[in-house]
Amino acid sequence: MTTPRESAIKAARQAGLLVSERLGRIRDIDYKGAYNIVTDVDRDSEELIVSILRSDFPDFGLVGEEGGEKQAGSPRRWLVDPIDGTTNYTHGYPFFSISIALEEAGRMVLGVVYNPLADELFWAEEGKGAWLNDRRLAVSAQRSLATSLLATGFPADTRAAPDDNMIRFFTLTDLSHGVRRDGSAALDLCFVAAGRLDGFWETKLSPWDVAAGIAIVSEAGGRISDLSGQPFDIRKGHILATNGLIHDEVVAVLESLKGRRLAEIGSGEDSN
Ligand code: 2AM
Numbered sequence: 001m002t003t004p005r006e007s008a009i010k011a012a013r014q015a016g017l018l019v020s021e022r023l024g025r026i027r028d029i030d031y032k033g034a035y036n037i038v039t040d041v042d043r044d045s046e047e048l049i050v051s052i053l054r055s056d057f058p059d060f061g062l063v064g065e066e067g068g069e070k071q072a073g074s075p076r077r078w079l080v081d082p083i084d085g086t087t088n089y090t091h092g093y094p095f096f097s098i099s100i101a102l103e104e105a106g107r108m109v110l111g112v113v114y115n116p117l118a119d120e121l122f123w124a125e126e127g128k129g130a131w132l133n134d135r136r137l138a139v140s141a142q143r144s145l146a147t148s149l150l151a152t153g154f155p156a157d158t159r160a161a162p163d164d165n166m167i168r169f170f171t172l173t174d175l176s177h178g179v180r181r182d183g184s185a186a187l188d189l190c191f192v193a194a195g196r197l198d199g200f201w202e203t204k205l206s207p208w209d210v211a212a213g214i215a216i217v218s219e220a221g222g223r224i225s226d227l228s229g230q231p232f233d234i235r236k237g238h239i240l241a242t243n244g245l246i247h248d249e250v251v252a253v254l255e256s257l258k259g260r261r262l263a264e265i266g267s268g269e270d271s272n
């Protein structure tokens, strides 16, 4: 009998093949709202994943970024992002992934994130550890923010939204080894799990962007919260994931920036 893990890995690998084969050959780019890009490849990838998961587990619920909700109310549901990093994908920037999670009674019990170009398959299952291909993952042992490498992302509506992330980016860049901005939240979370990054934060993410990555970071020994250090709320999507050791230090910096915008301090020439 197929297990959920086998099914999710099969779906992620097959979708990864489809997505990588069609890189550079997108037929249509549409906008969902003013900023959110969707391509024909996102839709075809989701259709492929859904067909595999539904045929293996017809009773499970499913929420996909491009397809909405099926079997709402089921105690177990899949959360599917057929391409995480669609903006990168449309530009041919090689950093995107397929993300599939299984949620059970509000807990992420399984996460699979696949980067088809690097052939890196990250997965974790509750109690079974986090893995990259056949290697067990653990978060970094970095104890200090000053020597940490971080990543963030900016919401798609960054031009319009009042809570801009620039002040956090600006400040934490100065306080650390640097802040990357790579465009796939799912992969950024996996990089925290793998110890390639010591921390990652972003706001306003959707459940399918983070669900699998949360399972993987947790099983790799990392810590997840919102930007204030409070429990992460998937409906809000404000996430801070670290190796645990630098968590409080990052929270203290983020808290000190609350309600402030870069425009306050980044006004150009200093008059004296
Ligand atoms: P996506 O490619 O699946 O849309 C990049 O900063 C991260 O933000 C990616 O994980 C990206 O996922 C996500 N993202 C981009 N636009 C978004 C939007 N309008 N709402 C929520 N998440 C978004």
Ligand code: CA
Pocket (backbone or CB within 6 Å): 042, 065, 081, 082, 083, 084, 085, 086
């Ligand atoms: Ca997506």
